[in-house]
Amino acid sequence: MSFNPNELILEKIRAVEEYDPTTNELTGRYTQIEDPSLKTSADAQEVTDSMGATIYTIYNAQKGTFDFTNSLFSLDLAASQYGSKKVVASDADKIIVPVSEVIDIATDHTVTLKYKPVGITGAEIKYVKVINSDNTFGETYEVSPTAGDGKFTINVPEGDGNTIITMPEDVTGKVFVNYEKESSEAVQVTKKTDGVPEVKTLLIHAIFHAVCDTNTVYAGIIRCPRAQIDPSSTEISLKPDGKHAASYILQKDYCNEDAKLFDIIVSKD
Numbered sequence: 001m002s003f004n005p006n007e008l009i010l011e012k013i014r015a016v017e018e019y020d021p022t023t024n025e026l027t028g029r030y031t032q033i034e035d036p037s038l039k040t041s042a043d044a045q046e047v048t049d050s051m052g053a054t055i056y057t058i059y060n061a062q063k064g065t066f067d068f069t070n071s072l073f074s075l076d077l078a079a080s081q082y083g084s085k086k087v088v089a090s091d092a093d094k095i096i097v098p099v100s101e102v103i104d105i106a107t108d109h110t111v112t113l114k115y116k117p118v119g120i121t122g123a124e125i126k127y128v129k130v131i132n133s134d135n136t137f138g139e140t141y142e143v144s145p146t147a148g149d150g151k152f153t154i155n156v157p158e159g160d161g162n163t164i165i166t167m168p169e170d171v172t173g174k175v176f177v178n179y180e181k182e183s184s185e186a187v188q189v190t191k192k193t194d195g196v197p198e199v200k201t202l203l204i205h206a207i208f209h210a211v212c213d214t215n216t217v218y219a220g221i222i223r224c225p226r227a228q229i230d231p232s233s234t235e236i237s238l239k240p241d242g243k244h245a246a247s248y249i250l251q252k253d254y255c256n257e258d259a260k261l262f263d264i265i266v267s268k269d
Contacts, residue, residue, distance in 0.1 A: 005266060009209040016068060018080060019201040027200065028080050032071035038222065040064045064250035064261045066224065069243045075189055077246055081234045083195030087188040094182040101177045102131060111165040116156060117179035124156055124179060128165065131174040197229040202248065208266060224250050224262040
């Protein structure tokens with residue numbers, strides 16, 4: 001008997017994969033899938049008689065959408081939604097990372113930074129601000145090559161070693177310091193106003209079970225040749241229990257006579 005299933009138990013969508021349709025390079029993979037939904041739509045144009053009765057309905061502009069929510073925040077998915085690339089730092093190409101610290105002023109009036117700041121030599125940090133005992137902001141101090149009222153000096157070592165800020169002798173408590181550091185262990189995703197999501201190929205992997213023998217598992221794939229994330233409304237929750245939702249618009253290849261939106265394929269595992 002040939003393999004010809006009909007009604008199946010859909011256990012779950014186990015992964016969504018994005019590929020570059022030209023190179024077939026994997027550009028994103030999402031594995032914590034919630035609330036997946038595959039929809040199709042069309043524009044209806046009614047042909048009516050002189051009394052307005054419908055004779056025939058023509059359906060044009062058929063398209064589809066695939067929506068899902070990833071349980072975890074995904075940098076790859078964010079990059080795809082923003083029409084950008086995730087930049088991965090290395091020893092040769094470091095990423096500039098902003099740093100904000102609240103640091104105790106030592107008894108010798110120095111402040112030791114956690115990281116080495118980058119910027120204009122001798123002025124890698126332009127300002128620091130005192131934090132009062134009641135957690136309010138106090139006086140602002142400006143960098144200077146020499147000590148003085150309202151000034152601080154900074155010593156950034158050539159190689160390894162701590163960067164030291166020296167405050168005036170009458171300043172005590174804590175200071176707020178904002179600066180930038182270089183990191184070879186960082187990633188960066190940027191949203192620009194002209195960034196438009198690229199068209200991708202989607203493979204949506206599913207797990208099915210036979211109805212009469214639930215121990216029998218079938219592999220399912222929904223293949224979408226041309227899918228573009230809808231950028232008209234992108235919201236990423238910034239709460240710990242937030243989710244990461246995405247919506248893809250499925251369209252046919254305009255230059256291909258094949259009007260395919262997607263395939264649903266089920267095979268023996």
